Amino acid sequence: MKKRYxxxxxxxxxxxxxxxxxxxxxxxxxxxxxxxxRLMGRDVVFVCGSDEHGAAITxxxxxxxxxxxxxxxxxHTVLKDTFEKIGIGFDIYHRTSAPIHHQTSQDFxxxxxxxxxxxxxxxxxxxxxxxxxFLADRYIVGTCPVCANPEAYGDQCEKCGxxxxxxxxxxPKSMLSGSVPVKRPTKxxxxxxxxxxxxxxxxxxxxxxxxxxLHNPADWKNHVLGQCNSWLDQGLQPRAMTRDLDWGVxxxxxxxxxxxxxxxxxxxxxxxxxxxxxxxxxxxGKDWEPYWKSDDTxxxxxxxxxxxxFHCLIFPAILKAHxxxxxxxxxxxxxxxxxxxxxLSTSKNWAVWVHEYCADFPGQEDVLRYNMIKKMPExxxxxxxxxxxxxxxxxxxxxxLANFVNRVLVLSHKYYAGIVPAIDHDQDFKSGWExxxxxxxxxxxxxxxxxxxxxxxxxxxxxxxxxxxxxxxISSAGNALLQxxxxxxxxxxEPEMVKVVLNLALxxxxxxxxxxxxxxxxxxxxxxxxLNLGLLRDKGDLLAILNELVEGNPIMLPNHALGQSEHxxxxxxxxxxxxxxxxxxxxxxxSAPAAxxxxxxxxxxxxxxxxxxxxKMDIRTGKILTAEKMEKSxxxxxxxxxLGFETRTILSGIAEHFSPEEVVGKQVVVLANLAPRPMMGVxxxxxxxxxxxxxxxxxxxxxxxxxxxxxxxx
RNA sequence: GGCGCGAUAGCUCAGCUGGUUAGAGCGUGCGAUUCAUAAUCGCAAGGUCGCGAGUUCAAGUCUCGCUCGCGCUACCA
Numbered sequence: 174m175k176k177r178y179x180x181x182x183x184x185x186x187x188x189x190x191x192x193x194x195x196x197x198x199x200x201x202x203x204x205x206x207x208x209x210x211r212l213m214g215r216d217v218v219f220v221c222g223s224d225e226h227g228a229a230i231t232x233x234x235x236x237x238x239x240x241x242x243x244x245x246x247x248x249h250t251v252l253k254d255t256f257e258k259i260g261i262g263f264d265i266y267h268r269t270s271a272p273i274h275h276q277t278s279q280d281f282x283x284x285x286x287x288x289x290x291x292x293x294x295x296x297x298x299x300x301x302x303x304x305x306x307f308l309a310d311r312y313i314v315g316t317c318p319v320c321a322n323p324e325a326y327g328d329q330c331e332k333c334g335x336x337x338x339x340x341x342x343x344x345p346k347s348m349l350s351g352s353v354p355v356k357r358p359t360k361x362x363x364x365x366x367x368x369x370x371x372x373x374x375x376x377x378x379x380x381x382x383x384x385x386x387l388h389n390p391a392d393w394k395n396h397v398l399g400q401c402n403s404w405l406d407q408g409l410q411p412r413a414m415t416r417d418l419d420w421g422v423x424x425x426x427x428x429x430x431x432x433x434x435x436x437x438x439x440x441x442x443x444x445x446x447x448x449x450x451x452x453x454x455x456x457x458g459k460d461w462e463p464y465w466k467s468d469d470t471x472x473x474x475x476x477x478x479x480x481x482x483f484h485c486l487i488f489p490a491i492l493k494a495h496x497x498x499x500x501x502x503x504x505x506x507x508x509x510x511x512x513x514x515x516x517l518s519t520s521k522n523w524a525v526w527v528h529e530y531c532a533d534f535p536g537q538e539d540v541l542r543y544n545m546i547k548k549m550p551e552x553x554x555x556x557x558x559x560x561x562x563x564x565x566x567x568x569x570x571x572x573x574l575a576n577f578v579n580r581v582l583v584l585s586h587k588y589y590a591g592i593v594p595a596i597d598h599d600q601d602f603k604s605g606w607e608x609x610x611x612x613x614x615x616x617x618x619x620x621x622x623x624x625x626x627x628x629x630x631x632x633x634x635x636x637x638x639x640x641x642x643x644x645x646x647i648s649s650a651g652n653a654l655l656q657x658x659x660x661x662x663x664x665x666x667e668p669e670m671v672k673v674v675l676n677l678a679l680x681x682x683x684x685x686x687x688x689x690x691x692x693x694x695x696x697x698x699x700x701x702x703x704l705n706l707g708l709l710r711d712k713g714d715l716l717a718i719l720n721e722l723v724e725g726n727p728i729m730l731p732n733h734a735l736g737q738s739e740h741x742x743x744x745x746x747x748x749x750x751x752x753x754x755x756x757x758x759x760x761x762x763x764s765a766p767a768a769x770x771x772x773x774x775x776x777x778x779x780x781x782x783x784x785x786x787x788x789k790m791d792i793r794t795g796k797i798l799t800a801e802k803m804e805k806s807x808x809x810x811x812x813x814x815x816l817g818f819e820t821r822t823i824l825s826g827i828a829e830h831f832s833p834e835e836v837v838g839k840q841v842v843v844l845a846n847l848a849p850r851p852m853m854g855v856x857x858x859x860x861x862x863x864x865x866x867x868x869x870x871x872x873x874x875x876x877x878x879x880x881x882x883x884x885x886x887x
Numbered sequence: 888g889g890c891g892c893g894a895u896a897g898c899u900c901a902g903c904u905g906g907u908u909a910g911a912g913c914g915u916g917c918g919a920u921u922c923a924u925a926a927u928c929g930c931a932a933g934g935u936c937g938c939g940a941g942u943u944c945a946a947g948u949c950u951c952g953c954u955c956g957c958g959c960u961a962c963c964a
Contacts, residue, residue, distance in 0.1 A: 396892040403891045553893045572926055580923040656928040826964045
């Protein structure tokens with residue numbers, strides 16, 4: 174057993190709110206694991222924070238006409254608040270825009286540089302002086318040196334298929350500003366992943382690094398190992414760790430060539446775990462280093478399956494290259510959660526947003542947690558449905574768990590005025606664990622002990638669904654205990670037996686008040702109050718009751734006065750569920766509960782044009798006749814469009830938003846005199862005009878029904 | 888296109904290194920019961936383990952091919 178634990182949950186990207194897929198994938202399993210470790214008295218730090226850098230945030234800011242800082246400030250607040258409400262108990266929720274993080278990342282970069290971990294490469298790249306930035310290959314157009322096509326891209330000519338580099342182009346132009354880009358030398362630092370391939374392969378597959386056995390690969394999930402080996406088998410390539418961007422952590426200024434350079438977000442983000450730990454240590458008067466540098470620390474990363482290679486290969490390579498840091502002992506990545514038969518989709522608003530759930534179901538945070546655990550995508554993708562949510566709540570939480578607690582407390586108040594009865598240990602009764610079996614008090618306590626251990630084993634193996642099932646078995650056995658012994662019948666004739674049964678049932682409830690804590694923290698607190706037991710300190714409480722149980726001692730002593738019973742969970746009605754289902758996919762995209770009142774951010778106006786500019790465009794009405802998916806392409810649909818006087822073939826990048834069937838027959842508006850462009854071997858003869866909102870959702874722009882095709886739009 | 892993971896009862900999912908009648912929870916049917924939020928307990932029915940070959944005395948479990956879903960990557964906006 175390790176001496177201490179450092180547990181991380183994937184840093185959520187600060188450009189949107191949290192949905193149930195995030196919760197079930199990373200945060201809830203991490204939270205359960207950590208709460209359990211705390212209950213067992215282990216030394217554990219649980220860190221997370223907002224990932225606030227990267228091009229996507231810049232793009233979003235530009236789209237909404239605001240600054241990157243405003244975007245990240247807004248979502249950082251939202252995320253932090255949501256985690257608190259749903260009971261994810263981070264020791265710290267940090268952010269990568271914090272100065273301590275910038276320093277930590279830069280120190281890391283310097284150390285890697287000193288150690289020779291980087292390959293430096295200076296290349297001449299095109300720079301747009303008006304836009305003030307280096308241009309990705311794709312953002313440069315010019316004449317193809319091979320076939321003289323005037324619209325070749327910086328990486329490839331679509332017409333003749335030649336692979337190009339931007340400097341091959343004749344008369345290059347920037348697609349951002351239209352200006353002529355100039356060549357400037359730019360230096361980037363590449364992590365020599367190729368040099369790490371050998372030890373990574375051994376470490377992933379045997380758990381051995383530097384001759385030391387660090388973990389057992391059999392404990393890692395199949396899909397995690399599979400994904401890693403898939404990468405290793407293809408050969409690791411040096412990977413750029415810097416970017417020409419204006420939003421992010423600066424490459425340390427004293428390094429030559431650092432001007433205008435930022436750290437690649439995937440270097441910066443995982444270091445966020447470290448800087449968060451540092452900040453936590455500062456806030457709490459602790460030393461952060463043992464948590465990251467000591468062999469007797471277990472480092473565990475909770476993530477979704479899309480992050481596997483970064484956490485299992487690239488970040489470990491970075492840690493190893495640095496030299497002082499330990500490697501993760503497991504990365505229990507989960508798969509994805511689907512919703513009502515479909516993938517979660519932010520742009521289609523096909524999601525359950527956690528902050529909206531908390532607003533719609535106040536005081537029922539644990540119901541969502543319970544459902545997420547039941548449906549946790551531990552080995553394969555899984556599915557959440559609102560109907561299932563309702564059934565689970567009503568059948569398992571209300572009927573089984575809450576009802577058990579309630580009937581025990583009601584009976585105790587009725588027969589013993591709410592005082593735990595003293596008992597004769599030698600009394601026989603019927604065990605709740607098996608039909609027609611005589612139980613003894615000591616045996617039952619030992620069975621409870623066994624169940625708690627079983628729960629713990631499953632949690633330590635990251636089998637959270639199974640662990641929850643074990644806990645619910647305790648509640649079921651408690652119900653059976655009452656059912657088999659029927660105290661409401663036997664209390665007159667066999668009062669001593671009934672005392673034992675109810676005393677024992679109370680021990681079941683007391684055990685549950687601790688056992689449900691990792692899964693249902695809010696309910697655990699409520700239950701403790703009902704039992705008048707005092708809130709859990711999350712410091713070895715479970716270990717303490719295990720020690721009592723193994724000695725054959727009860728958790729609640731005779732003469733302890735119970736509190737008042739209240740309903741731990743309530744039924745959820747059909748109407749409530751129907752309302753939630755109706756919300757799904759509603760045209761209103763998820764509105765972030767902004768720190769300030771929400772204000773829709775519109776894209777800034779483009780520069781003024783003259784009527785002549787407009788008149789050059791030949792825009793016409795049309796109708797989609799046929800549609801099919803383009804082979805090998807995710808985004809393109811191949812459409813044939815009737816323009817009245819002729820039929821055009823048009824490729825449109827809408828395949829992720831519309832199926833071919835649903836667009837056939839649509840009336841559309843077409844930019845008809847756009848120069849034809851070949852894409853994926855097919856020439857596109859025009860462009861379908863679409864409306865796009867700030868979430869990226871698309872809508873056709875159409876004339877009135879039945880409007881004839883081929884006529885002008887002006 | 889390349890690679891990875893998944894496909895098991897009506898639903899949601901377990902099944903480790905191949906071995907007797909394939910499991911759980913929920914739902915369904917029947918019975919018992921009333922302390923409890925019409926809750927609980929017992930019993931039962933339900934599966935040619937995605938499709939097709941193969942290896943083996945023996946395959947849900949191994950090999951190959953195929954189909955579908957998801958992810959990574961390439962390509963494409």
